[in-house]
Amino acid sequence: MFGLRGDRMVPRFWMLLVVAKLSWSFPEREKDPNYWRRQAQVTLKQALDLQNLNTKIAKNVIMFLGDGMGVPTVTATRILKGQLAGYPGEETQLEMDKFPYVALAKTYNTNAQVPDSAGTATAYLCGVKANEGTVGVNAAAVRGHCNTTKGNEVDSILKWAKQAGKSVGVVTTTRVNHATPSASYAHSVNRDWYSDNEMPPDAINQGCKDIAWQLMYNIPNIDVIMGGGRKYMYPKNTPDVEYPNDPKANGTRLDGLNLTKVWMDNKPNKQAARYVWNRDQLMSVRPQDVDYLLGLFEPVDMMYELDRNQASDPSLPEMVAVAIDILTKNPNGFFLLVEGGRIDHGHHEGKAKQALTEAVQMDIAIGVAASKTSEDNTLTVVTADHSHVFTFGGYTYRGNPIFGLAPDLSDVDQKPFTSILYGNGPGYKMVEGSRENVSTVDFNHMNYQAQSAVPLKMETHGGEDVAVFAKGPMAHLLHGVHEQNYIPHVMAYASCVGTNWEHCSARSAAPGDPASMTLASAVLSVLALRFLF
Numbered sequence: 001m002f003g004l005r006g007d008r009m010v011p012r013f014w015m016l017l018v019v020a021k022l023s024w025s026f027p028e029r030e031k032d033p034n035y036w037r038r039q040a041q042v043t044l045k046q047a048l049d050l051q052n053l054n055t056k057i058a059k060n061v062i063m064f065l066g067d068g069m070g071v072p073t074v075t076a077t078r079i080l081k082g083q084l085a086g087y088p089g090e091e092t093q094l095e096m097d098k099f100p101y102v103a104l105a106k107t108y109n110t111n112a113q114v115p116d117s118a119g120t121a122t123a124y125l126c127g128v129k130a131n132e133g134t135v136g137v138n139a140a141a142v143r144g145h146c147n148t149t150k151g152n153e154v155d156s157i158l159k160w161a162k163q164a165g166k167s168v169g170v171v172t173t174t175r176v177n178h179a180t181p182s183a184s185y186a187h188s189v190n191r192d193w194y195s196d197n198e199m200p201p202d203a204i205n206q207g208c209k210d211i212a213w214q215l216m217y218n219i220p221n222i223d224v225i226m227g228g229g230r231k232y233m234y235p236k237n238t239p240d241v242e243y244p245n246d247p248k249a250n251g252t253r254l255d256g257l258n259l260t261k262v263w264m265d266n267k268p269n270k271q272a273a274r275y276v277w278n279r280d281q282l283m284s285v286r287p288q289d290v291d292y293l294l295g296l297f298e299p300v301d302m303m304y305e306l307d308r309n310q311a312s313d314p315s316l317p318e319m320v321a322v323a324i325d326i327l328t329k330n331p332n333g334f335f336l337l338v339e340g341g342r343i344d345h346g347h348h349e350g351k352a353k354q355a356l357t358e359a360v361q362m363d364i365a366i367g368v369a370a371s372k373t374s375e376d377n378t379l380t381v382v383t384a385d386h387s388h389v390f391t392f393g394g395y396t397y398r399g400n401p402i403f404g405l406a407p408d409l410s411d412v413d414q415k416p417f418t419s420i421l422y423g424n425g426p427g428y429k430m431v432e433g434s435r436e437n438v439s440t441v442d443f444n445h446m447n448y449q450a451q452s453a454v455p456l457k458m459e460t461h462g463g464e465d466v467a468v469f470a471k472g473p474m475a476h477l478l479h480g481v482h483e484q485n486y487i488p489h490v491m492a493y494a495s496c497v498g499t500n501w502e503h504c505s506a507r508s509a510a511p512g513d514p515a516s517m518t519l520a521s522a523v524l525s526v527l528a529l530r531f532l533f
Contacts (some may be wrong), residue, residue, distance in 0.1 A: 032093035032214050050476070052102050057489070057504065058379035058473040058494040059333035060371050061161070063205070063323075064096075065180055066362055067117055068344030068355070069465055070387025076420070078350075078360040079402045080213055084360070088399030095366040096382045099469035105484040106465055107386045110139040114180065114463035117344065118191035120385035123485040125156040125337070127492075135179060135211075136187035144190050153187040157488040159219050160498035161335035166520070167327045168207040168308030169225040170336060171319045173302045174360065175209040175229030180385065184337055186214040193234040194514035197252040200314035212253075217260050221292065224323045224336075227315075228298035230277065233259040239515040240310070241277055242301050249299035251378055262295065264346075267292050279314040287325035306446045316340060317365040333377075339364060348458045351451035352420045353403055355390070367471045369491045379494045383492065387462035389423030389452075403444055410435075418443050422452040425459030 026332045029035040066073070074094070082092030109119035112132040114356050122130035122137070133143040162168045170181045179191045188211055193199045196210045209217075212232040213227070230240060233252025235258060243249040253259070267273040272291035276282045282295055297313050305315065314322075320338055327334035340362030346355025366382060373380075381395040394406025396419045405416050425450035429436040435451070442448065452459065468487065470478040474494035478487070492498035 003054050025424055042401075046100070048227045054376070054473045054477050056377060057471045057496050058491075058520075060328075060335070060373055060376065060378040061157070061491050061495050062336045062373070062378060062380045063124075063157075063491065064362060064366055064380070064382040065179055065337065065339045065385065066343050066359055066384045067339060068347050068386060068388050068461065069340070069359055069362075069384035069466070070464065072391050073343065073347070073355065073384075073388065074467060076390075076392055076402055077356050081360045081363060081401060089402065090398060093372065094363045096363060096469045099380070099382065099471040099475070101470040101478050102229070103468040103470070104317045104465040105383060105468050105480040105487065106481065106483045107484055109464065110344065112480055113385050114461050116191075116461065117179035117385050117422055118183065120132060120484060121180045122154065122462040123483075124383065124385065124487045125158065125183045126154040127157075127485050127488045128154050128255050129483065129485050130154075132219075134189050135183040135191050136185075137189060141189050142199075142407065144191055144203075146206040146208040148477075149187060149189050151210055156184045157491055157498065158222070158335055158337060160492055161495065162219055162222070164332075164495075164497040165332045166334050166495075166497070167330040168219075168226030169323045169336045170222065170226070170339075171224065171316070171323050171336065172227035172339040172341050173316055173361075174227060174345075175232065175298075175301055176213055176227040176228075176296065177232055177303070178227050178341060180339045180341060181227065181337065182211045182215075182440075185219045186211045188214070189216070194229070195252045196254045197232075197236060198226075203413070212259055213255075213257070216259050216266070220266065223291065223330075223334075224293045224326055226293070226297075226323065227339075227341075228293035228296065228302045230296040231299040237524045240405075243299065246299075260296070263294050273502055278312045279310070279318070280312075282314050282322060283318070285322060285326075287322065287329070290326055291329070293322070293326055301345065303341060304346065304353060304446075305357050316361045317368045320365040321368050321372065324369060328372070335491075335495070336369075338362075340365070343390070343485065347390055347422075348425075350422055350424075350425040350452060350459050351446065351447050352390065352450050353444075353446045356402070375395070375472050377473065377490060379475060380470070381478065381491060382469040383487065384466040387464050387466055389425070389462050390420070391423070392420045394419045401444075403448075405438070407442075415439075418450055420450045422450055423458050423462075424454035424456045425449070425452040425478075426455075426457055427452040427459075428506065429457035449489075 076201040078092050078094050079089035084090030107115045107120055109115040109132040110129045119130045119132045119133045122135055130139050134141050137152045138154050141148045158168045172181045177194050180358050193210045195212050231252050235256045236251055236255050238251030240249035264273055273317040274290050275294045277296055303313055341359055343355050343358040406419050409416055413435055416439050468478050477490045496504040
């Protein structure tokens with residue numbers, strides 16, 4: 001609450017106070033033109049060094065997917081991360097900013113100009129574009145029509161990596177059977193079929209399986225699975241272990257299966273398998289003693305970082321750290337999918353502070369992954385499935401709080417407005433026939449819903465291209481503007497999994513790497529695996 005009045009000069013005065021308060025953090029060196037020239041020369045030298053391409057075999061592949069993390073979200077996240085550290089923010093480097101290669105991906109679905117997270121996940125994980133609302137099936141499959149599933153299934157890079165002898169993992173802040181993670185292992189004509197309770201009887205009768213069931217059976221022995229979605233694993237009305245008095249957290253399954261028990265029973269070495277449901281259990285895991293880990297930390301999606309109970313729920317960086325520690329035990333390497341899934345949810349709710357804080361957490365997790373792997377033998381890709389109608393502007397000053405006001409009042413209704421706005425969504429509010437005066441509300445609250453131009457209960461996705469950041473072996477293949485389904489083909493080519501393996505005989509892994517392949521063994525290994533599978 002800043003007590004702004006209708007006076008046009010008040011918000012500008014408030015902004016000047018903010019700028020004065022932050023002025024100490026603006027480096028004097030920025031006034032020197034040689035500072036910028038030297039910076040540009042360093043960057044130029046780094047760019048020239050990139051002519052020495054890393055064409056080794058990627059022992060490991062890590063894909064970070066910021067759900068709904070469009071370019072405006074990346075920029076705002078950069079500023080927020082810097083401001084949280086006490087800087088103006090604009091000059092801050094995100095971990096993803098440090099990646100040497102950047103491309104753009106076209107996100108449309110085969111039947112949608114503005115996409116959803118299911119059809120896009122099928123593209124960037126399975127290598128083919130698909131219809132909105134469907135996961136792990138091609139565009140011949142029709143949403144909700146079970147009888148269009150058979151024969152239209154498409155496999156993901158996670159399965160290709162598993163078949164090639166690598167360890168694989170999925171880590172998400174949503175439920176583990178949400179749209180993004182489910183495309184890595186499931187084939188479903190409806191992304192909402194989390195358990196059989198959400199499926200229509202005719203789909204069950206026709207033999208279609210829910211996504212939670214497919215997580216357990218489609219790709220045996222996924223090494224690491226972490227996120228939310230506990231309720232979809234238990235028989236209907238089973239009280240939740242953490243919220244036993246909340247009926248909304250109860251199990252939902254109609255088939256009576258306890259899928260966490262199924263998961264444990266199917267492990268080849270039960271002594272090396274762990275199921276955990278809270279942070280203490282996760283942090284007590286000894287990676288050297290665990291080969292398989294299932295962590296389900298909430299009945300549905302995990303809590304927003306700003307709401308997270310730090311005693312009971314792990315953060316995304318913590319989950320990523322444990323996942324990599326387990327996966328790196330495999331001398332053949334690993335594939336890991338990490339989703340910052342609640343960036344999307346924050347935007348849908350018009351809660352920019354929640355969304356951007358989730359994006360900061362994902363960027364921290366990218367740094368954790370970098371500290372535990374080598375760019376020499378690990379291809380890391382960071383991208384988004386789609387954007388949102390999120391924006392920020394208003395001629396704000398350098399260092400303006402990212403959740404703060406624009407410096408001037410509207411020259412139409414003479415009221416202040418926040419720099420962050422949405423094209424549509426639940427933040428649309430009229431008071432006595434005109435736009436709400438944001439000076440009368442706490443626009444810095446973590447659940448403040450930024451004003452939108454069009455009233456909707458939930459804000460929508462945006463249709464523009466999204467950025468693709470890449471580093472490591474063959475990262476240079478991600479350049480220019482690509483169809484989104486190109487991404488997994490690059491990851492597969494780099495790591496010699498899937499169908500693109502003929503070139504592997506002319507490449508080698510990092511020197512001294514225990515996973516290094518001789519020219520002959522690379523080809524023989526792939527041929528042997530193809531015979532087995």
